[in-house]
Each structure stands twice: as C-alpha cells, then as structure tokens.
Amino acid sequence: MEKTIDEKKQGNSLVLEPKPENTRKLFIESYGCAMNFSDSEIVASILSKEGFNTTQKLEEADLVLVNTCSIRDKAEQTVRKRLEKYNAVKRINPGMKVGVLGCMAERLKSKFLEEEKIVDMVVGPDAYKDLPNLVNEIEEGRSAMNVLLSKEETYGDISPVRLQSNGVSAFVSITRGCDNMCTFCVVPFTRGRERSRDPQSILEEVNDLATRGFKEITLLGQNVDSYLWYGGGLKKDFKNATEIQKATATDFSQLLKLVAEAHPKMRIRFSTSNPQDMTLDVIKMVAKYPNICNYIHLPVQSGSNRILKAMNRLHTREEYFELIRNIREMIPNCGISQDMITGFPTETEEDHQDTLSLMEKITYDFGFMYAYSERPGTMAERKLEDNVPHEVKKRRLQEIVDLQQKHSKQRTKRFLGEITEVLIERESKKSDQHWSGRNSQNTVVVFDKQNYKIGDFVNVKIKDCTSATLIGEPVGYSDNN
Secondary structure, eight states: OOOBSOTTOOOEEEOOOOOTTOOEEEEEEEOSBHHHHHHHHHHHHHHHTTTEEEOSOGGGOSEEEEEEOOSSHHHHHHHHHHHHHHHHHHHHSTTOEEEEEHHHHHHHTHIIIIIIOOOSEEEOTTOGGGHHHHHHHHHTTOOEEEOOOOSSOSSTTOOOOOTTOOSSEEEEEOEEOOOOOOTTOOHHHHTOSOEEOOHHHHHHHHHHHHHTTOOEEEEEOTTGGGOEEEEOOEEEETTTTEEEEOOEEEEHHHHHHHHHHHOTTSEEEEEOOOTTTOOHHHHHHHHHOTTBOSEEEOOOBOSOHHHHHHTTOSOOHHHHHHHHHHHHHHSTTOEEEEEEEESOTTOOHHHHHHHHHHHHHHOOSEEEEEEOOOOTTSHHHHHSOOOSOHHHHHHHHHHHHHHHHHHHHHHHHTTTTOEEEEEEEEEOSSOTTEEEEEOTTOOEEEEEOTTOOTTOEEEEEEEEEOSSEEEEEEEEEOTTO
C-alpha cells in the first residue's frame, strides 16, 4: 500500500505556465498516492502538445480530468463527489468533457461509461500516451476508453511538466506496478506488473531538474526496492578481434549511487519501500552518501505474524525487527515511518496487541494508519470475510493513532537544542513571517524568514516542537548551498 501525499489535502488542482499558442483549457485534479501526482504531470505534458493549457478554474475548462485512487473506499467516494460537482458544471457548460484517470478507471472500466454514464472518457494508468486519440473521440461525440496495462515502462521518454511546483522538490518515477500481491491491495490489478525504467533516462530527468534549479528529488515507485534494469550491448575485444555480449544490471542500490554521485548537492529521497525487498546494500548507500536523506518509509501493515501471513506479506515480525536494527545501526539518526492497517479480517485482540507492541519497540517518527477497507477483486475480498466490526476497527485505529502521536512527540524531542539542516520549500501555513521546510529525516521545520528564500539550505537550531513540527531559529546557510 502506498502512502498518500497528504491525507488532509488529497485533492489538488494543478496548473503550469501557459503556452500562448494553446487555446484549450485543462483542469486536472489528483487524489491518493505520489505516483498519481507524478502521472498527472505526464498527462499535462502530453496534452500541452495537443493545445491544452492548465487552469485552476473548473468553470472555464474544456476538459476536466480526475486522477483517482482505489486504495480505500473513502478515496473512491471522494472522487465520486467530485464527479457530481463536475457534472453540475457540465450542465451549465455542455461543451465541457469529463474524464477519469488512474486506478479507479482501471478498476471500474466500463461501469463509469456504460452503466452510470457520468464521464466521457476512462483512461488507465498505462494508457496516457493514447490521450490525443481519446480526446479526439470524445470531441466527436463518442465515449472513449483505454485501460490496457503495459508490460514495459510506459513514460520513460516523456519529460513531465512540474505542476504547481515550488521549484525546489520534484518526483522522478523509476518503477511502475507491483508483483507482491498483498491480499488487501488493488495495485497489482490497477497498475499491473512491476517494470523498471532505464537508469539513463532517470539520470537525464534528474540532470534536467538540476539545471532548472531543483534542490531535491524523490525517486518514486510502488516498490522502489524491486527496481532492476537489465542493460547490455556489444563490447569490442580488440585483442582477440571478437565481440563479447556484456550483460549488465542495475538494482536500486546502484541507482541510488548513480544519482547521488551525479548530483552531490541535490537531496535524494525515495518511496515506497517494501520490507521483504529492501537490501543491506540500499541501507549502506543511504549511510554512505550525505545527500541521500536519512529517512525511510517502511510499511509494516501489522505487528502480528498471523495477520502478516494472511496479508501475504512475505516478512515476519522478527525479520522486520532485524531490518530496523540494521537501519538504526548503520544510520543512527534515520527517520522511519510506517503504514498500518487495523481490523484486517480475522484480526483478534491479541493480534492488535502485537501491533501495539511492535510500535512500542520501534517508536516510528510518524505513520499512515487506516482501518481495513475491503477492496473488490483482491484476494482478501474473495477469500476472507470482513468480520471485524466497524466499532472495533474504529477503537483499535484510535489506539494506534494515539500511540503514534506519543511516539512522534518523543522522536521530535530528540532534536531539541540541536542544529538541523532544512531545505526551505514554502511559506508556513500558519504564519507569513515563517518559512517551512523539511530536514533530512523528513520532519517539518518552521523558522523566522529573515533574509532567506525558498530553495535555500539553512541550519536551524531547534527551540521547541510538537508531535509533527520542529520550531527553531536560523543560524546561517548550510554548506549545501
């Protein structure tokens, strides 16, 4: 399961610099995981070449697209409410066309078009290159759909636009799909099998971002630790006058090395990892290169071995502890966060206590915690009864959230009196006199603006904290500027 960009602000209408020659307007909104937000940048890039400028005004749009999430029922219900809003506007502006992108499009396919008839176009995550043809179809009065999944990396040759960018941080997609088949998860069905992107195209995208002044990238995938690119080619052996086939392969640790060494002043993050696939080599790379952030999002989902097995998570509680031990030994100041599902089918009170005890032992910096939501088509939906009562799920979730808040406060307190390097990303949400950014451990830091600007690396002495935010005073530029 992937974590969302921001659970409190999942929807985001996105806009880029207009091209004077473009005459049509695109309104695109994204929900759910980071990959959806990254994909929306690809969609905007494709449609920009078809005469569309983006707009933040729904009422003036010629084409409205919503990039959707199916990871939980709540996310799907949010999208349905947005579709109601779009269609209300469409009744006033009948020339406007509405399309659904992403995981809901893949999962529901023709239901939106033929049964409910609430959209004009349905496009799956691997079919965005077909958008010019699909847009032509709906403009000629026909509905359009392409939800075919690919076995190859689909968008490696497309340069994404940076929608609503702060000019500082950017996503760089490195893998798509997932092969792990966790029983609760729709991703393998909506995004298909794992495939990795050519490392050279990844480096080219990072090079372009560096040239444009970006200071931080997040290498992105449903499971980045499974990244594996097979290359090859003919190598001349002049001594023996023969050609030798030289097979090469790049795994995730080697990709981290390539990017870190190519841009030593650029911060590098990655998401999302899977405990069963993370290797010691990856941990060693994070420890070795100062520009790879000391932060790992490592979803565990449950602290019970019995539930982990039912989820088809191919790691045990004990193996997870060993991985955390290696991380903390090699990267002593590493921030670690979690995904946790409570109320999975057959979960008992003992299983729930196992989850709480796992959290007590690890003390995560923060987490993304959910009550189990049965997803149609998954193995859990087909084979397991959703038999944990709603009120029990609700109570257990609150206990997990309360414990995480306690641990988050403990983890932020460790920075009190310390100096931490912060990359300024934006103005603080609560005060126009303060900047907001994150440190290497992915903790938000706010401090007085003074003469600093967005994109600066600043050393900040921490004076106070909440469970989610560090509050400090700047003490000068860091050496990373």
